[in-house]
Amino acid sequence: MPRRRRAAFRLGISAAVAMADLLTIIGSAYAVELLYFYATTGQILPEGFSTAPQISALVALIVLLTNLVREEYSIENQLSYQPHLRRTATLWLTAWAAVLVVGFATKTTHDLSRVVSIGSFLAGLPAILLVRLMMVALVRRAITAESASVNRVHLVGFEEDIARFYAHNDAESLGLRVIGTSYLRRVDPAADAAARDAQMSEDLDLAVSVVRFLRPDDVFILVPWSDVSDIERCVDAFLRVPAALHLRPGAVMERFPDLHVARVGRLSGIGIGRRPLHSGEIFLKRALDLSVALAALVLLAPLFAAVALLIKLDSPGPVFFRQKRYGFNQQPFAVYKFRSMKTERDAVFRQASRNDARITRIGAVLRRSNIDELPQLINVILGEMSLVGPRPHALAHDRSFERRIALYARRHNVKPGITGWAQVNGLRGETLTDLDMERRVSHDLHYIDNWSIWLDIQILFQTVFSPRAYRNAY
Numbered sequence: 001m002p003r004r005r006r007a008a009f010r011l012g013i014s015a016a017v018a019m020a021d022l023l024t025i026i027g028s029a030y031a032v033e034l035l036y037f038y039a040t041t042g043q044i045l046p047e048g049f050s051t052a053p054q055i056s057a058l059v060a061l062i063v064l065l066t067n068l069v070r071e072e073y074s075i076e077n078q079l080s081y082q083p084h085l086r087r088t089a090t091l092w093l094t095a096w097a098a099v100l101v102v103g104f105a106t107k108t109t110h111d112l113s114r115v116v117s118i119g120s121f122l123a124g125l126p127a128i129l130l131v132r133l134m135m136v137a138l139v140r141r142a143i144t145a146e147s148a149s150v151n152r153v154h155l156v157g158f159e160e161d162i163a164r165f166y167a168h169n170d171a172e173s174l175g176l177r178v179i180g181t182s183y184l185r186r187v188d189p190a191a192d193a194a195a196r197d198a199q200m201s202e203d204l205d206l207a208v209s210v211v212r213f214l215r216p217d218d219v220f221i222l223v224p225w226s227d228v229s230d231i232e233r234c235v236d237a238f239l240r241v242p243a244a245l246h247l248r249p250g251a252v253m254e255r256f257p258d259l260h261v262a263r264v265g266r267l268s269g270i271g272i273g274r275r276p277l278h279s280g281e282i283f284l285k286r287a288l289d290l291s292v293a294l295a296a297l298v299l300l301a302p303l304f305a306a307v308a309l310l311i312k313l314d315s316p317g318p319v320f321f322r323q324k325r326y327g328f329n330q331q332p333f334a335v336y337k338f339r340s341m342k343t344e345r346d347a348v349f350r351q352a353s354r355n356d357a358r359i360t361r362i363g364a365v366l367r368r369s370n371i372d373e374l375p376q377l378i379n380v381i382l383g384e385m386s387l388v389g390p391r392p393h394a395l396a397h398d399r400s401f402e403r404r405i406a407l408y409a410r411r412h413n414v415k416p417g418i419t420g421w422a423q424v425n426g427l428r429g430e431t432l433t434d435l436d437m438e439r440r441v442s443h444d445l446h447y448i449d450n451w452s453i454w455l456d457i458q459i460l461f462q463t464v465f466s467p468r469a470y471r472n473a474y
Helices: 003-041 052-069 075-079 084-106 114-142 159-168 193-214 228-238 251-255 279-299 301-314 361-369 376-381 395-404 408-413 434-449 453-465
Strands: 151-158 176-184 218-221 244-247 260-264 267-271 320-326 332-338 386-388 417-419
Touching: 003 052, 003 075, 003 114, 052 084, 052 114, 084 114, 084 453, 151 159, 151 193, 159 176, 176 193, 193 228, 218 228, 228 244, 279 301, 279 376, 279 386, 279 453, 301 332, 301 361, 320 395, 332 376, 376 417, 386 453, 395 408, 395 434, 408 434, 417 453
Parallel strands: 151 176, 151 218, 218 244, 386 417
Antiparallel strands: 260 267, 320 332
């Protein structure tokens, strides 16, 4: 397929995905308005009466422009399901926040139905995600390694490096087509410098000629990064051909999928990870924490009073239990809980277990229902904890497991939470083996790497309503 036709084909796919987003946003808002009008009046919405396009068009404009800027509609993004959920959910929330700000600034919010707006907000995201997943399935079915529209790649390197590439990579799953390879010969260590240079020059001249003839979209230099001089010669040679040039993909890149060139001041480096949350995400998460925690404390005040009375009547001792835990950046703080065990002076720390004799009668009820954790709302307001995050463990546990489980301490890169991804998946209670803790830690790290405000809301919802969140509660 000629380059112009290939470019047009790829552009057509991107336009189709963008159009699907546009129609989904406007269509879901219009459907919500139709249903609401029929439910309240028993009639069909008259032509020209709809107000849904006013707000949905603005949301769609923000979503489409943002996605165009970050190349969300490229074919490469449509070959994988993974990036769509988090990026789309974050953008959806941002777009609606921007619409509310614009509506407030222009004093036009009174023209819009609150029910239709909220319904459009709630229905639009799952609709977009469903349509996007359908589009990914269609694109993946249509685009294979044999398709003329995928990126055409040429490989350059030593024989063993090219063989390793083929052994560890499948072109079809990568969404590309290898159209050629150029092998570089290993230079005899006994040869003098002039002979080595002549052999490398000969190999590179031949490779450049082949690349000029095949006209690939991308050239991958598979020379090991340790061979600095060979890489520099390859780069100098292939910068002369009209193709995108890439250095060898390796184990480091596979471990860190978000690898990118980053600049700090005037210093450049390869970024393998960012801060767990950037400033905007920290602000958003803190806003959710404060609003929910303050509202919960006010609404649950009668429950707090009743629980405090029951604890006092059940066994002697304080209402609240305080214990030192590690928080963000391993800074110690005192965590609050309703006391659920008998008071023991100078007791050595020991995890609670099933049928533990130390648990009081009311304590057993509090632990099974998660009510014993509610005083940690105070820790949330103080900024020591978040509503959602890795659960803080006792200091003895932290010190022990940090030495035995890889990346355990990375849990402290975010604030600990009252509930977390591990807890709503049933991974709570006593950790009898290292494997138990490894499962919990893997879920905590998944949460850190995939955080979104929607994930926090999902976890909060599951904490209250999912039976799995109450598993192993004793």
